[in-house]
Amino acid sequence: MFSREEKSLVDTGKIYVKAGDGGNGAISFRREKYIPHGGPDGGDGGNGGNVFLVATTKMNTLSFFQRKKKFLAENGENGSGGKSTGKSGKDEVIYSPVGTIVKDFETDEILSDLDKPGKVICLARGGEGGKGNTKFKSSINQVPRIATKGIEGEEREVILQLKILADIGLIGLPNVGKSSIISKISNAKPKIANYNFTTLKPNLGVVNMANKYGFIVADVPGLIEGAHTGIGLGFNFLKHVERCKAFVHVLDISHEESKDIISNYYNIRKEIEFYNPELLKRKEIIVGNKCDLMDKETMEKKTKDFTEKTGKPILPISAVTGFNLDKLKEKLIDIINENKSYLESLKTEKAPDFPDVQPLTTNVPYIGDFKAKKIDEGIFKVFGPAVDHYTKYIRTNADFQIFLINKLEEGNLTSKLLEQGAQEGDTVIINGKEFDFKL
Ligand SMILES: Nc1nc2c(ncn2[C@@H]2O[C@H](COP(=O)(O)OP(=O)(O)OP(=O)(O)O)[C@@H](O)[C@H]2O)c(=O)[nH]1
Ligand SMILES: [Mg+2]
Structure with a gap:
């Protein structure tokens, strides 16, 4: 199960699936000129269609399942005279993003992890068609007037879960304005307040872009020096930004002297290193927030000092006035696009590998079982x-x-x-x- 704070980072959907029922076997007798009592010629019913779920790279979220929640495969057709077998029902094929975890709603059992494009799971098996009366002819019954009904297709409720991975993670000390920034550049509506640890769990926001791809930013609770020893809140939440393509490191440059801004920056980097040194190699954009609280000269001095001491650029911004937020967004979009072309090249949609599914049958009990x-x-x-x-x-x-x-x-x-x-x-x-x- 997912803990409370992780829940919001998981996209979920619940669907009902029902495979097709088998068609009924036919009761029919040959009728020919000059043959008054032709033999039985009732055909079998067709098998019901199956319901399959296929992993695709063409979807990124489970939002489709907010709109469509019921998936039914076709029933098999009934058999008919002339030993004609009914047509099998068409399979229902559902697509879900790669990375979807599939669970049975009733048992909570994981049915599959759709971890590769083209991976297929059968969610419900179609029922076998009934037998026509042709199959019941025997030495003692030349005129069988019975056939069997088709078997019902399987049905079940299924939970789909997709872990949302943020593309960009906003990190920094408490109260520097991370939530303010995400609220301005994305659709997230986090709580913003002037005290430390306003944000208690990560917020996700979608940054919409003119082209079809949006991307996801995560705002994690503030980190403080010593976070790795359990101080504060943010350390454990770093796992949510572990797979980010880049970080936005937010510094408050209004309240601090240059030297403190720089030491704040390195303190946070140290905490990240404690968590996972690999993360330090990730792209980062450093922003100096709350520029509206100072004059232009002070802003320029502080950013210049920062770059001189660290050798890194810093983008002055203001989450309150919106100053330079467009520039920040552009930089993020560049990072996303760089990664997109790489990711796109990995995205080779594979043809689904449909398994050979036997229709559902029923066990005929021993005739003395009553x-x-x-x-x-x-x-x-x-x-x-x-x-x-x-x-x-x-x-x-x-x-x-x-x-x-x-x-x-x-x-x-x-x-x-x-x-x-x-x-x-x-x-x-x-x-x-x-x-x-x-x-
Ligand atoms: N003047 C000014 N105030 C800002 C700016 N950005 C944020 N603030 C204020 O700073 C305070 C903290 O902002 P938040 O966005 O909640 O900061 P946070 O980094 O998410 O804080 P935590 O969730 O506690 O880590 C709030 O009072 C904001 O209104 C800014 O650009 N200018
Ligand atoms: Mg916050």
Whole structure:
């Protein structure tokens, strides 16, 4: 399970899927000139379609599943005369972004991790088509007036989860204006206040761009010196920016002297190094925030001092007035585009590798798998899996009860009733209908 603070970083969807039912087997007899009683020629029903889920690189989020939540595969067609088999139902193919975790809603079991493009999982198997009466012809029954019904397709509710990975992470000391910046450049609406640790869990925001790709920025709780020893909040949240393409390191240059701004910068870098030294190699954009609180000269002096001492550029901005935020956005877009072309080159959409799925069948119970029981004076009930099975799956255009009794007789119906003390003339209830017991 995901902990509370991680929940907001996971895109989820819940869908209902139902595979197609098998078509029914047909009851039909050949009709030809001069042949009065042609043999049985009822064909089998077609199999129901399956529901597949395929990993694609063409989707980035699960927002599609906000709009469409129900996916049904086609039912198989019924069989017909002339031994003609019904057409199988068409499969339903659903696409989901690479990286989607698929879980069964009821059991919470992970069904699949769609970690590669083209990976396919069958979410629901179609039911097998019923058998036509042709299949029931035997030496003792030349005119079978029975067929079987198709099996129902599987259905289930499925949870889809996609971990959202931020492209850009905003880091820095508490109260420097990280949340203010994300609220200006993205659609995020975080809490902003003038005290440390206003942000208690990471915020994600989408930066919309003129072209079709947006990108995601994350604002993590402020880091402080000694964060790696457990002081403050931000350290554990660094895992959310571990996969970022770049960091925006936010410094408050209004309240501090140049030397303190520089030491603040290195202190945060040190904490990041403690977390994972690899992260120091990531691209970074350093911004000096709250420039509206100083005159131009002070701003220029502080940024110049910073660059002279560190050898790194710093972009003066103001989250409040919006000064240079467009420039910041442009720099971020450049980073995203550099990465995009690289990522695009990796994105070779693979043709889905559909598995060969056998249709769902039902186990035919042993014909003796039923019981007779005295339920009152002179009244007996016959019940069990064999009774249920034949009641559910046999179709006939003759008398079904007669078929059922004859069938159960193969499983010793009469002797089971006699064992329970049934006598001629007693009432026997099978499948909700009453009969007189005759010997
Ligand atoms: N004058 C001025 N104030 C700013 C600017 N940016 C942020 N602030 C103020 O600074 C305070 C802190 O801003 P936040 O955006 O909450 O800072 P934060 O870095 O997210 O803080 P934490 O979540 O505690 O780490 C708020 O009172 C903001 O209004 C700015 O450019 N100019
Ligand atoms: Mg904040």
